[in-house]
Amino acid sequence: MNDNQASYNRKPVPKSQKEISNGFVDPYDQNLGNPNNFGSKNRGHEQSFRNDTVKPFTLGIQDIDESIMYYFKNVIKPFVIQNGERINVPIIYGAPERWKSFQKDGYYRDKNGKIMSPIILFKRTNLQKVRNIGNKLDANNPVNFGVFQKRYTSGNAYGPFEVLNNRIPEKTYYPVIVPDYVTLQYSCTIQTYYIEQLNKIIEAVNYASDSYWGNPERFKFSARIDSFNTINELNQGQDRIVKSTFDLTLNGYIIPDTIQKNLTAINKFTDKSKIIFSVETTSDASVFEKGEVETRGNRTVVTNSSTSGRNKEAQNRSNTIG
Amino acid sequence: MCALFGGSRDVSLFRGLSRELVGDIISQQAAIYKPQLAETKVNIYGETPGTRYFDEPVLLNCLISRDDQAYPESDLGIDFNWGVEFRFLRDDLIDANVLIEIGDIVLYQESYYEVNSTVSNQYVVGKNPDYPNAENPLENDLDQFGSNFSVIVKTHIIPADKLGISPKKERF
Numbered sequence: 364m365n366d367n368q369a370s371y372n373r374k375p376v377p378k379s380q381k382e383i384s385n386g387f388v389d390p391y392d393q394n395l396g397n398p399n400n401f402g403s404k405n406r407g408h409e410q411s412f413r414n415d416t417v418k419p420f421t422l423g424i425q426d427i428d429e430s431i432m433y434y435f436k437n438v439i440k441p442f443v444i445q446n447g448e449r450i451n452v453p454i455i456y457g458a459p460e461r462w463k464s465f466q467k468d469g470y471y472r473d474k475n476g477k478i479m480s481p482i483i484l485f486k487r488t489n490l491q492k493v494r495n496i497g498n499k500l501d502a503n504n505p506v507n508f509g510v511f512q513k514r515y516t517s518g519n520a521y522g523p524f525e526v527l528n529n530r531i532p533e534k535t536y537y538p539v540i541v542p543d544y545v546t547l548q549y550s551c552t553i554q555t556y557y558i559e560q561l562n563k564i565i566e567a568v569n570y571a572s573d574s575y576w577g578n579p580e581r582f583k584f585s586a587r588i589d590s591f592n593t594i595n596e597l598n599q600g601q602d603r604i605v606k607s608t609f610d611l612t613l614n615g616y617i618i619p620d621t622i623q624k625n626l627t628a629i630n631k632f633t634d635k636s637k638i639i640f641s642v643e644t645t646s647d648a649s650v651f652e653k654g655e656v657e658t659r660g661n662r663t664v665v666t667n668s669s670t671s672g673r674n675k676e677a678q679n680r681s682n683t684i685g
Numbered sequence: 686m687c688a689l690f691g692g693s694r695d696v697s698l699f700r701g702l703s704r705e706l707v708g709d710i711i712s713q714q715a716a717i718y719k720p721q722l723a724e725t726k727v728n729i730y731g732e733t734p735g736t737r738y739f740d741e742p743v744l745l746n747c748l749i750s751r752d753d754q755a756y757p758e759s760d761l762g763i764d765f766n767w768g769v770e771f772r773f774l775r776d777d778l779i780d781a782n783v784l785i786e787i788g789d790i791v792l793y794q795e796s797y798y799e800v801n802s803t804v805s806n807q808y809v810v811g812k813n814p815d816y817p818n819a820e821n822p823l824e825n826d827l828d829q830f831g832s833n834f835s836v837i838v839k840t841h842i843i844p845a846d847k848l849g850i851s852p853k854k855e856r857f
Contacts, residue, residue, distance in 0.1 A: 446849030447736065457760040464762030473845035475796055476756075477765040480844065484760055552760065556847050557734040595730075600768060600801055600841050605732075 410631045417513060419630055420539045421620040422582060424490070427547060427613065428456065430577030430584060431485060437578075439571050441553075443481050443560040450481070452564060457486030457550070481555040481564065485611065489548035493614075496544040508538040534634045542616035549611040558595060558605055565591050565607055576613065585614040688830045691810030696832040699809060703774055703834075708746040715749065715771050716742035717783055718790035718797075718850070737849060742792060743781050748772040749793065767842040769798055775805065775836050790848060791840050797848055798840035807835045 378386075381399075390397045412419070432454060435441070441452040453471045465472075471482050498507070513535040521532040553568070555561045569588065577583035591609045598604065707713070721738040728734065752768035771791055778785065791798045812818060812831020819828040 445734070446846065455762070459762050461763055465756075468762065472765075475765050475767070475842065475845070476763070477842060477844050478761055479846050482761065486760060554761070556844075557728075557732045558730040559728055559732065559734045600839075601766070602799070602841065602843050602847075 408630075408632060410633070412631065415631075417537060419620075420511065420537060420618060422542065422616065422618045423620065424487070424547075424617060426582055427577075427584060427615045427617075428487060430582055431549065431586075431611070431613070432456070433578045433581075434571070434576035434586075435483060435485075438576075439567050441481075441483065441564045441567050443555060443563060445481075445556070445560070452481045452483050452553075454483045454485070457484050457552075480605075481553070481560055483551065483553050483564070485549050485551040487547055488550045488610075491546045491548070493544040493546055497541045508540045511537045511539060513537065531637075533636050536632050536634070537630065538632065539618060542618045544614075544616045547613045547615055549613065550608065551611055552606055552608050554604075554606040556603075556605060558593075561593070561605055561607055565593075565609075568609070587612045587614075688810070688824065688827060691812060691830040691832070693829060696809055699832070699834070700774070700776055704746075704777070707748060707774060711746075711748065713747055713749045714744055715747050716744045716792040717785060718742050718792065718848075719783070719786075720788070720790075739790070739850065743783050745773055745777055745781060745783070747774075765842070767796075769793060769840050769842070771838045771840065773836045773838065775833055778836060785836055785838055790843075790850075791838065797843055797845060797850070799843045800838050800840050802839045804837040804839070805833060805835070807837075808832070809834055 385397055385399050388397050388399060435454045441454075442449050443452060444450075455468065455471075459468070465476060471479055473479055516532075516535055521530075525532065551568075553561060553564050555564065569591070572586065572588040574586065575583040576586040588609050588611055591607050593607045594604060596604045718739040721740055724738040725733055726735055748771070750770040750772070752770075755766040755768075757764050757766060769791075771793070773785070785800060785803055787800050787802060789800045791800065809832040810830060812827065813833050814828060814831055815833060817828070818830070819825055821827050
């Protein structure tokens with residue numbers, strides 16, 4: 364009884380044209396079913412990226428790591444004065460491959476292969492998801508996305524001709540899923556020969572704390588450093604160790620380049636193009652007359668009857684005047 | 686009762702043989718750099734980030750015992766470490782007026798080694814002439830016997846540019 368009452372009160376949902384059309388289809392092969400039922404995928408959203416120079420927007424962990432490297436090298440630019448010379452501090456990512464470390468990275472080694480100081484090392488130690496900023500609701504069906512507009516399309520140029528003809532250029536949009544917001548932890552080590560050199564580098568890095576690290580032409584992320592630990596040790600049979608370690612906390616986001624995202628999310632769409640038909644009138648009915656086909660030399664020319672009508676009218680006028 | 690061996694003639698023989706062996710036959714050499722304490726400025730941390738001054742190096746014959754090269758691995762990558770032991774005749778050091786101490790620098794094969802420790806306990810017939818053996822009531826001429834024969838210096842390699850003795854050459 365309740366079910367009937369519920370179905371009675373339910374608001375009817377009209378069928379779409381597609382549903383109505385498919386209802387009339389009697390499939391030839393009952394096992395395969397109606398070939399028009401291909402699911403809910405909207406092929407209008409599948410636009411080709413051929414000749415499109417815009418790379419589908421992705422931002423990976425490596426991009427974030429590179430932003431730290433960029434900021435150390437190009438913004439902080441740590442240096443020390445050693446033996447009367449200004450030496451830029453090399454920055455490396457921690458624990459490189461052996462061949463790269465020992466053979467390729469010769470610029471911070473002496474001829475015996477011993478690592479010279481100063482040197483800065485950083486490496487990512489942790490990546491933690493932040494759940495209180497954004498949510499794409501369902502990774503397999505990301506319905507929540509932001510939109511980038513392509514600023515210029517060479518195939519759809521907007522010049523004086525388009526202005527004169529009142530043409531509005533078609534805009535291309537690139538929807539991008541809501542990113543995964545993450546907090547990344549980096550462990551950094553500064554190693555120098557002397558504490559006096561170390562102090563200078565710590566001062567420079569500490570000054571850059573709580574700012575946005577990264578390449579301004581690419582991505583920038585809020586970075587934070589809370590404390591610096593200083594280690595100054597003498598070990599038997601080894602050189603004196605002067606180094607400082609600190610943790611760098613960076614607020615980042617990730618837009619992965621996964622096939623799951625590419626399959627489910629809309630990658631590109633354009634705004635709706637419009638063709639506007641307007642009404643014009645004429646008092647000369649001859650413009651609607653059928654044209655005549657003439658052959659002049661090797662060319663076939665369609666002579667519009669309206670043109671011939673106008674010529675006749677002009678001849679009549681000239682005769683009258685004459 | 687008196688000592689029979691290890692007298693000055695014996696010590697002289699040992700010294701002569703050793704000098705010939707180390708200097709003319711084995712012929713290994715190392716240079717000693719001693720820091721100029723008065724000239725070199727030190728900061729509050731007990732270090733010299735500025736210019737470090739050294740006396741002129743002294744080239745000496747020695748026996749050299751090398752550890753295996755070590756390549757410790759850390760986050761920085763593959764590092765390099767090499768411990769080398771230098772054995773000097775103490776009489777050579779006395780003649781050159783050099784007292785090797787911890788922190789001195791030894792130049793060997795165009796690399797620099799910092800002195801970790803100095804060992805000076807090779808006594809001929811177990812007697813150190815610096816000790817007041819003459820005050821022994823049973824043997825009052827013991828100070829004529831024995832010899833403190835060698836100075837063994839243990840070192841570790843240090844990064845070449847740290848000293849700044851010849852930085853361009855050391856780096857490349």
